[in-house]
Amino acid sequence: MKKPLLEVKNLTVKRGDKTVLRNFNLSLGWGEKLVLAGANGVGKTTFAETVLGFLPFEGEIFFSGKPIRDKKDFRNLRKKVGYVFQNPDDQLFMPTVRGELSFGPENLGLPPGAIGERVERVARKLGIKRLLDKSVFELSYGQKRLVSIACVLTMEPQLLILDEPTNGLDRENWERVANFLKKTEKAVLVITHDRELINYLRWKVIYLSEINFVSSLNLQFG
Numbered sequence: 001m002k003k004p005l006l007e008v009k010n011l012t013v014k015r016g017d018k019t020v021l022r023n024f025n026l027s028l029g030w031g032e033k034l035v036l037a038g039a040n041g042v043g044k045t046t047f048a049e050t051v052l053g054f055l056p057f058e059g060e061i062f063f064s065g066k067p068i069r070d071k072k073d074f075r076n077l078r079k080k081v082g083y084v085f086q087n088p089d090d091q092l093f094m095p096t097v098r099g100e101l102s103f104g105p106e107n108l109g110l111p112p113g114a115i116g117e118r119v120e121r122v123a124r125k126l127g128i129k130r131l132l133d134k135s136v137f138e139l140s141y142g143q144k145r146l147v148s149i150a151c152v153l154t155m156e157p158q159l160l161i162l163d164e165p166t167n168g169l170d171r172e173n174w175e176r177v178a179n180f181l182k183k184t185e186k187a188v189l190v191i192t193h194d195r196e197l198i199n200y201l202r203w204k205v206i207y208l209s210e211i212n213f214v215s216s217l218n219l220q221f222g
Contacts (some may be wrong), residue, residue, distance in 0.1 A: 003065030004076070005030045005159055006051070007186050011059035013050050020046045023059070024213050028159070028187055035198055036191045038208035044191040045086065049163050052083055055123035059210070064158075082152025086163040086191075097139070098132040104155040115154075122153045126174055135212065142173030150178065159182070163191045 004027045004103055011024040011197025020043040026127065037045050050057045061068040063077050085091040094100045098119060105115040119172050123129040126146050131139065145165065152160065165181070178200050181188060191200065198205060 002030065002061070005045050005064060006189075007034070007060075007062040008051065009060040009062075011047070011050065011057055011061070013055055013057045015046065015048055015055075018035055021050070028189060030158075031185060031187050031193065033181075033188045033201070033203040034190070035201065035203050035205045036189060036208065037193060037198060039193060042208040043209060048083065048163055048189075048191060051161070052078055060190060065196070079155070080158045082155055082157035082160045084148050084152055084160070084162040084165060086167065088141070088148040091148045091151065092136050092144060095135060096132070097128065097136060098133055100136060100147055100151050101132070101154045104151060108155065118154045118156070125153070126150050126180060142169045145169060146173060146176060149180070157186070157188045160187065161189045161191070165190060166192065166194050166197050209210045 008024065008026050011021055011026075012019065013021040013024075024043075025102070026034075026047075036047065036087075038044055046055065047071065049055050051061060053068075053071070059129040063080065068074060068077055092100055092179070094103055101119040101122060102115050105118055106137075110118075119132070123132055126149060128143065128146050128150060131143060131147065136144070136147065149162070149165065162181075163175050169178070174197075178197055180196075181190065181201060190197070190201070190203075
């Protein structure tokens with residue numbers, strides 16, 4: 001049997017004196033889609049930051065069946081996991097959109113032709129090709145959100161983790177993001193409290209509430 005793509009066992013994480021996650025378990029298969037839902041402050045973003053190696057933790061993290069323990073493990077993990085920040089301004093820093101989308105593949109050492117091909121392909125997929133030569137600072141919030149997603153897609157990650165991807169979007173950009181999530185074949189973990197998005201995706205949901213969580217298939221909100 002194939003090992004899960006991402007697996008955490010008995011994950012416990014503290015922020016200061018507060019225990020945010022306690023003995024948390026999660027398994028995500030190759031190509032599987034999952035929503036991590038719950039109110040603000042219950043540990044959704046903490047979970048993502050821990051998996052990516054930004055926070056100390058107790059417990060075990062596995063990626064593709066291999067234990068992730070030290071800084072080198074997490075550096076390698078971050079090459080395979082695309083993380084879209086809750087606030088796109090925390091993620092974008094290059095002068096142009098094309099520069100943003102090219103940055104990751106350049107760091108992977110890809111030749112210019114391959115980089116350009118990836119950038120064009122991802123830009124078409126998200127409907128932002130017309131923005132490629134624009135300054136990032138001229139973009140609307142919704143456009144920045146699409147660009148931040150495009151940036152991680154040009155890395156061709158095995159897993160996407162998106163933190164509140166529809167927060168603050170107008171209707172047009174909400175639908176673009178939601179449709180992309182619905183159609184992508186990649187493994188995806190969406191962190192959100194957007195009930196409309198949860199209902200639209202109809203994925204498995206883990207609902208966090210303080211230290212406890214409830215798991216349900218196709219959890220629907222009235």
